Amino acid sequence: MPLLEIDSLAVDYRTSRGAVHALDDVSFSLHKGETLGLAGESGSGKSTLGLSIMRLVPYPGVIVKGQIKIDETDILKLPESEMRSIRAVKVAYIFQDPMTSLNPVKKIGAHFVELIRTHEPRTSEKEAVERAKNVLKNLGLLSERINDYPHQFSGGMRQRIMIGLAIALNPDLVIADEPTTALDVIVQAKTLDLLEDLRKIYGMALIFISHDLSIILERCDKIIVMYAGHMVEYATSPDLHKAPKHPYTQGLLQSIPNIELSDQKLSAIPGSPPNMVNPPKGCPFWPRCPYAMEICPVKVPPLIVSGQNHLVRCFLYGE
Amino acid sequence: MSKIKDKIKKSFLARFVPGLASLIKRGPSGWMVILGIIIVLALVIMTAIGPWVTPYNPVKTNVGPIRAPPSSQFPLGTNHLGQDMLSRTLVGGAIMLQVSALSALVCFIIGVPLGLSSSYIGGFLDSTISLVIDAIYAFPSLVIAIAIAAMLGPGVVNMALSIAVVYIPSYFRIVRSQVLSIKELTYTEAAKAAGARWHTILFRYIFPNVVPSIVVVITVNFADAALTAAGLTFIGLGVTYDIPDWSWDLTNGWKYLSSGAWWIISFPGLMIILLALGFTLIGEGLSELLNPKLQR
Numbered sequence: 162m163p164l165l166e167i168d169s170l171a172v173d174y175r176t177s178r179g180a181v182h183a184l185d186d187v188s189f190s191l192h193k194g195e196t197l198g199l200a201g202e203s204g205s206g207k208s209t210l211g212l213s214i215m216r217l218v219p220y221p222g223v224i225v226k227g228q229i230k231i232d233e234t235d236i237l238k239l240p241e242s243e244m245r246s247i248r249a250v251k252v253a254y255i256f257q258d259p260m261t262s263l264n265p266v267k268k269i270g271a272h273f274v275e276l277i278r279t280h281e282p283r284t285s286e287k288e289a290v291e292r293a294k295n296v297l298k299n300l301g302l303l304s305e306r307i308n309d310y311p312h313q314f315s316g317g318m319r320q321r322i323m324i325g326l327a328i329a330l331n332p333d334l335v336i337a338d339e340p341t342t343a344l345d346v347i348v349q350a351k352t353l354d355l356l357e358d359l360r361k362i363y364g365m366a367l368i369f370i371s372h373d374l375s376i377i378l379e380r381c382d383k384i385i386v387m388y389a390g391h392m393v394e395y396a397t398s399p400d401l402h403k404a405p406k407h408p409y410t411q412g413l414l415q416s417i418p419n420i421e422l423s424d425q426k427l428s429a430i431p432g433s434p435p436n437m438v439n440p441p442k443g444c445p446f447w448p449r450c451p452y453a454m455e456i457c458p459v460k461v462p463p464l465i466v467s468g469q470n471h472l473v474r475c476f477l478y479g480e
Numbered sequence: 481m482s483k484i485k486d487k488i489k490k491s492f493l494a495r496f497v498p499g500l501a502s503l504i505k506r507g508p509s510g511w512m513v514i515l516g517i518i519i520v521l522a523l524v525i526m527t528a529i530g531p532w533v534t535p536y537n538p539v540k541t542n543v544g545p546i547r548a549p550p551s552s553q554f555p556l557g558t559n560h561l562g563q564d565m566l567s568r569t570l571v572g573g574a575i576m577l578q579v580s581a582l583s584a585l586v587c588f589i590i591g592v593p594l595g596l597s598s599s600y601i602g603g604f605l606d607s608t609i610s611l612v613i614d615a616i617y618a619f620p621s622l623v624i625a626i627a628i629a630a631m632l633g634p635g636v637v638n639m640a641l642s643i644a645v646v647y648i649p650s651y652f653r654i655v656r657s658q659v660l661s662i663k664e665l666t667y668t669e670a671a672k673a674a675g676a677r678w679h680t681i682l683f684r685y686i687f688p689n690v691v692p693s694i695v696v697v698i699t700v701n702f703a704d705a706a707l708t709a710a711g712l713t714f715i716g717l718g719v720t721y722d723i724p725d726w727s728w729d730l731t732n733g734w735k736y737l738s739s740g741a742w743w744i745i746s747f748p749g750l751m752i753i754l755l756a757l758g759f760t761l762i763g764e765g766l767s768e769l770l771n772p773k774l775q776r
Binding site for chain 2: 215217219245246247248249250253254256257258261262263264265266267275276279280323326
């Protein structure tokens with residue numbers, strides 16, 4: 162039984178210039194303890210997908226179609242009060258910017274106490290403080306720092322605190338939305354190691370959103386490559402690394418520098434991401450695709466099973 | 481009961497006095513706040529103990545000669561009714577202080593919740609309230625205050641209400657714009673993602689972050705309210721002759737300036753300027769001190 166099951170999800174942003182299809186026909190499932198990477202460039206719908214699972218798509222975004230099941234319950238049908246008891250308890254979210262993710266007028270301890278006591282009202286203040294101290298220790302921070310304000314911590318420490326807040330209630334799934342993009346490279350690696358360790362200890366599933374395909378390849382079991390609101394490829398990390406199928410994924414992989422081939426010239430994908438208000442007809446990637454065929458601008462290719470656990474949305478495969 | 485009182489007293493004093501002292505270390509803006517607090521406190525204390533130290537009854541007429549220049553008997557001279565100007569200056573701030581405090585309270589009670597709810601809820605409600613508030617804001621403030629004061633008639637409460645109507649828009653606009661930006665910050669979104677209810681987000685995440693701006697608006701508006709109160713009294717919509725008031729002295733004293741009686745308006749006028757200056761110093765200083773970007 163999968164922990165998370167998403168079926169033909171579609172999300173529109175209803176702007177004054179018409180509906181923007183931020184997500185179209187997204188389906189996948191995730192089991193307990195699995196890690197899934199969402200890769201794609203800005204505007205490809207990665208964050209919208211993450212926020213949809215929390216049912217927090219920002220205005221004017223609307224989930225227009227599909228199902229999101231967590232433990233067999235369709236969360237899109239739940240009333241808001243029940244949705245609140247899923248957030249942070251079953252699914253937690255780590256935001257990109259650690260500098261603004263903590264309330265500047267509240268001490269770190271108060272963040273934990275409020276979170277714990279909102280969802281477990283019978284916990285005493287004292288108990289909640291003790292738990293918060295424990296979490297801080299697990300994060301590699303001194304437990305005395307519970308009485309400090311957010312501005313007294315560095316960016317890396319704040320992101321660790323955000324991770325601590327996310328795991329404080331031992332959720333089944335953590336969604337990390339570019340958790341290390343705002344940090345420098347060394348702190349990035351440390352933070353990701355910490356997240357990985359805690360994930361293993363608590364046995365949580367993880368959805369890792371990033372534009373950096375190399376980090377995802379290294380850290381996730383499965384990968385979804387997004388382009389213009391579509392899943393273009395779904396595969397296990399080794400498969401995707403060895404045999405990428407979609408031309409977009411191939412382009413992405415060729416643009417990652419390889420330390421062993423120092424003479425190699427990096428190739429870039431020509432063109433730029435589509436304008437989502439007025440995307441190209443058919444497959445959204447065809448204007449940039451080296452293999453574009455006559456059928457590509459005509460209709461959107463379906464997701465085709467191509468090999469074991471490997472899905473790809475491209476006319477080059479199947480039939 | 482007394483224990484609790486002790487505790488409150490202790491914590492207040494324990495925080496207030498070192499807090500004031502630490503302001504000195506914060507550079508020019510800290511000094512501005514301290515100087516402002518000293519000026520305002522001095523005026524408040526002067527007005528409070530005034531009735532016991534005045535050499536003459538401040539409202540009694542003909543205690544001395546009419547329009548007598550400053551002398552040893554009347555250090556600040558007398559006015560056209562033969563009232564002692566020193567006595568009137570000592571107690572004349574009462575009305576102005578009451579009016580500005582009361583109007584600030586009314587503004588706070590109405591303007592802040594209105595701004596919070598309007599911008600938090602947004603949509604049609606927000607546009608409607610903003611439109612009404614902007615309409616009030618568009619008028620010259622004194623004109624509205626005069627119109628409302630004329631409708632309500634003279635008196636402390638009526639003056640305070642008419643001034644409050646003028647300054648509610650400033651409270652509303654400041655709170656609204658702050659909430660609009662804080663609402664979009666990640667920590668409110670993070671609170672939502674952590675399952676917080678709307679009132680938790682509004683009162684624990686948004687409101688405490690707006691408080692610094694509200695404090696500044698209150699102190700700055702105190703000065704404006706005092707000046708508007710003076711303006712209302714000047715055109716006869718304030719208090720009557722049997723209550724000592726600085727602005728009343730201004731109103732009735734300026735006519736005698738041309739005949740050389742400078743002392744009738746100089747001292748009450750100086751007091752009004754000092755009061756406005758004190759509040760402005762506090763407000764300007766605080767707005768720099770409370771700016772989180774300047775905080776270390």
